[in-house]
Amino acid sequence: MLRRALQLGLGRGLLGRGLLGRGLGTHRGGSTLDQNGKVSEIKKKIQSVLPGGAWNPPYDTSYLPPEHSDVVIVGGGVIGLSVAYWLKRLEKPRGAIRVLVVERDHTYSQASTALSVGGIRQQFSVPENIQLSLFSVEFLRNINEYLAVVDDPPLDIQFNPSGYLLLASEKGAAVMESNVKVQRQEGAKVCLMSPEQLRNKFPWINTEGVALASYGMEYEGWFDPWCLLQGLRRKVQSMGVLFCHGEVTRFVSSSSHTETTSGEEVTLKRIHEVHVKIDRSLEYQPVECALVINAAGAWSGQIAELAGVGKGPPGTLQGTKLPVERRKRYVYLWHCPQGPGLETPFIVDASGAYFRREGLGNNYLGGCSPTEEEEPDPGNLEVDHDFFQDKVWPPLAQRVPAFETLKVRSAWAGYYDYNTFDQNGVVGPHPLVVNMYFATGFSGHGLQQAPAVGRAVAEMVLDGHFQTINLSPFHFSRFYLGEKVQEHNII
Amino acid sequence: MAAPRAPLHLVMPVWNRGTRGIRGLSRAVALEGSQKKGRSLLQFLADRFYDVQALREYLLQKQVLKVHQKNRFQGKEWIRSDAHGHFSLDFLKFQAVPVEAVDASGCAINYQGLDSLLALKELQSLWLQRCPHVDDWCLGRLHPLANSLQELSLAGCPRISERGLASLHHLRNLRRLDISDLPAVSNPGLTRILVEEMLPSCQVLGADWAQGLPSGPEEQSQDRASPIPA
Numbered sequence: 001m002l003r004r005a006l007q008l009g010l011g012r013g014l015l016g017r018g019l020l021g022r023g024l025g026t027h028r029g030g031s032t033l034d035q036n037g038k039v040s041e042i043k044k045k046i047q048s049v050l051p052g053g054a055w056n057p058p059y060d061t062s063y064l065p066p067e068h069s070d071v072v073i074v075g076g077g078v079i080g081l082s083v084a085y086w087l088k089r090l091e092k093p094r095g096a097i098r099v100l101v102v103e104r105d106h107t108y109s110q111a112s113t114a115l116s117v118g119g120i121r122q123q124f125s126v127p128e129n130i131q132l133s134l135f136s137v138e139f140l141r142n143i144n145e146y147l148a149v150v151d152d153p154p155l156d157i158q159f160n161p162s163g164y165l166l167l168a169s170e171k172g173a174a175v176m177e178s179n180v181k182v183q184r185q186e187g188a189k190v191c192l193m194s195p196e197q198l199r200n201k202f203p204w205i206n207t208e209g210v211a212l213a214s215y216g217m218e219y220e221g222w223f224d225p226w227c228l229l230q231g232l233r234r235k236v237q238s239m240g241v242l243f244c245h246g247e248v249t250r251f252v253s254s255s256s257h258t259e260t261t262s263g264e265e266v267t268l269k270r271i272h273e274v275h276v277k278i279d280r281s282l283e284y285q286p287v288e289c290a291l292v293i294n295a296a297g298a299w300s301g302q303i304a305e306l307a308g309v310g311k312g313p314p315g316t317l318q319g320t321k322l323p324v325e326r327r328k329r330y331v332y333l334w335h336c337p338q339g340p341g342l343e344t345p346f347i348v349d350a351s352g353a354y355f356r357r358e359g360l361g362n363n364y365l366g367g368c369s370p371t372e373e374e375e376p377d378p379g380n381l382e383v384d385h386d387f388f389q390d391k392v393w394p395p396l397a398q399r400v401p402a403f404e405t406l407k408v409r410s411a412w413a414g415y416y417d418y419n420t421f422d423q424n425g426v427v428g429p430h431p432l433v434v435n436m437y438f439a440t441g442f443s444g445h446g447l448q449q450a451p452a453v454g455r456a457v458a459e460m461v462l463d464g465h466f467q468t469i470n471l472s473p474f475h476f477s478r479f480y481l482g483e484k485v486q487e488h489n490i491i
Numbered sequence: 492m493a494a495p496r497a498p499l500h501l502v503m504p505v506w507n508r509g510t511r512g513i514r515g516l517s518r519a520v521a522l523e524g525s526q527k528k529g530r531s532l533l534q535f536l537a538d539r540f541y542d543v544q545a546l547r548e549y550l551l552q553k554q555v556l557k558v559h560q561k562n563r564f565q566g567k568e569w570i571r572s573d574a575h576g577h578f579s580l581d582f583l584k585f586q587a588v589p590v591e592a593v594d595a596s597g598c599a600i601n602y603q604g605l606d607s608l609l610a611l612k613e614l615q616s617l618w619l620q621r622c623p624h625v626d627d628w629c630l631g632r633l634h635p636l637a638n639s640l641q642e643l644s645l646a647g648c649p650r651i652s653e654r655g656l657a658s659l660h661h662l663r664n665l666r667r668l669d670i671s672d673l674p675a676v677s678n679p680g681l682t683r684i685l686v687e688e689m690l691p692s693c694q695v696l697g698a699d700w701a702q703g704l705p706s707g708p709e710e711q712s713q714d715r716a717s718p719i720p721a
Contacts, residue, residue: 141602141628158652158654159627159628159654160627160654160657161627161628161630161631161654161655161657161658162654162657162658163658217634217661218631218632218634219631221631221654341685341688341689342653342656342657342660342685342686342688342689343657343660343689344657357657360653360677360678360681360682360685
C-alpha cells in the first residue's frame, strides 16, 4: 500500500512534471492558439450533447437540406431556377423567404433544358404564349442586367437572330393567317410570304406544296440553353437560394373538409413536409415547408401523384390527374456541304419536320415530332436512327433538295414534358392541394417561356394573383372543366 | 447634367443665408448645413422623380445625335457639328427633307436608340463604326431599312459576331458592307465568304479569305526554292 501510495505519488509527480514540461514546451515554441481552438471545439460538442442548446451534430451535414424552408421547388431546370430567381427578386423585404431547390441530377444528363435545341419564337396561336415569349426574349437580350453577379464574367448566350420560318400547306394556310394576325396584335414582328416571295428570298427551298409561309423578322432565333441554365444557377446561388442534391419521395400533408357554396363536400389538402431522399443513400430529410412548386418537367406527373393529385373517382376534381407525360424526342446533327448558308432561319415544314443551321461549317440540327401512334418508349434516352431515315430525312430532302446528300454526324434524345390535354403549360396552384403550384407541361416550348413563367409564378406566390401576364387560362382546373387552350403551332 | 444642378444652386444660397443668420458662420455649421441641403435635394429630386426621369430620357435621345455625328440630307453636303459641338441652326430648315446618310461612328447608340434611325425611310448609307453598344440584337432590327439602305459599315464594333451578320440578308439593296475588324467574330475569313454568298450583289469589305488558314504551300515552296502557283 505504501508502495502503491509511493507509486501514485511518483506518478502524480511525474504527471505534474509532465504537465509542467508540456507547459514549458508550449511557452517555448508551440502555439497557444491551437490549444484554444481544440478546447473550444470540445466545449461546443459537449454543449450540443447536453440538453438546452441547439442541435449541432458533431459530423458534417452540409449535404442535407435545411429542416425548414418556406418554398420548396421540385426540379432544378430552367423553369425551377427561373421561379427561384423571381421569388428572390420580387420578395419584400430582401431575404424574407427561404427557397430550396431540390434537383436529383446535378449533371442535368436527362434534363430537357440541357438537351433542348434552344429555339425561341413568338409564332404561337395562343396570345398568352406570345406574351410569355416576348418577355422572355427581352430578358435574354438584357440577360447581363438581370443575372449579373459581382466579379463574375458576363454571360454570352450566343443568340442567333435568324428567325423562324413556318411553312403551311393548303390545309393550314387559313389557320396560319389568323395566327399571324394574333401575333401581330401582341407585338410580334411576323411577315407572311407567298411561295414566290419565298423562292426569291431563299432560292434553295423547293416550294412545292407550300401555300403560305410566316417568317419572324425580329426577336426570334436560337441560343445556348446551357449558358442560360448556368447563368441562372450562379445568380440564384448568389441571391441565397439553397440547393439540395436529392429526390422528393414523399409529401406529408393534412386534410380538412369544407363545403362549397353549393353544399358539396370538398377535401382540401395542405402539404406540411417534403421528404427529400439524398442521392445514392437511404438517408432522407423531412423539410417543413409552406409551399411546394412542381417544376419537375417530364417527371411532374409522378410528383403530382405523390402529392395526391388525381386520387379519387374519375370524373371528379379529386380524380383529375395532372396530364403531363414524358415524351421522347430525337434531335439529329448532320453535315451537308452544299446546304443553305448563313441566312438559314429555323425552318419548320408543314409536315412537322424542322431544322436549323448550327455554326459556320454547313452543319444542321433537326428532327421531327412523331405522331401519336409512333411515340417511342420514354423509358430511356436511346436514339432510333431509323426514325431519321424514315420520318425526318424524306420531308426535309423534299423541301431542301440540297439535303439529298448529307451525313449524320451525331444524334441525341431528350424529353418533352408533354401535356396530353392541350400541349400548353400548367401554371398556378392546384384547386384542392392548396399549397402546390405547378409550372410544367410546356410540351417543347418551356425553355423559351421560362423567364416569363418564373415571374408569373413568383407573382402568384407573393401577391396571390398575376400582375404582368395573365396566365389564368393555364390553370389546372381546365383539365376538370374540359376547357382546352389548344396551341396549334407545336413543333 | 445641367438641369438637376440648377435647383442645387437655388437651394444652397437660401440655406446658407439662413444658418448664417441664426448660428453664425462656422465650418462645422456649414458642413451640417450642406448635409441637410443634400437631404433636402434628395427629397426635392424624389418628389420630382418622373420629371427627372423624363429629362434623362430626353437627354439620352439627344445623345444619339452626339458631337461626332454627321447627317447628310438629300442632295446636300454633310451637316457636321463645329468645334464647340454645336450644330448650326441651318438644319432646322431641312425638316421636310429626307435624311440620306447617317454617320454614327463611335456613338453610344444602343438597341433603343435605333428607334430614331429606323424611322428614316430613305436612309441610304449608315455608318456604325466602333459603336460600343451595337450588338447582334441591334443588327436584327435593321430590316425596316431594307428598301433603301445601300451602304452599311460595322467596322470595329466589339459586340458584333457572325450570328448577327446572318440577319443582314434582309438588306437586299445593300451594295457596300464593311465588316472588317470585328473582334467578336470567331472566324473572320470564313465569315466574310459566307456573307458574300449570302449577299451576292454586295461588295463586302472584311478580313482576308485565307485568314486563319495555315500557310502550307508557301512554306513548302521555301523548302524547294521553286514557286508553286496558288
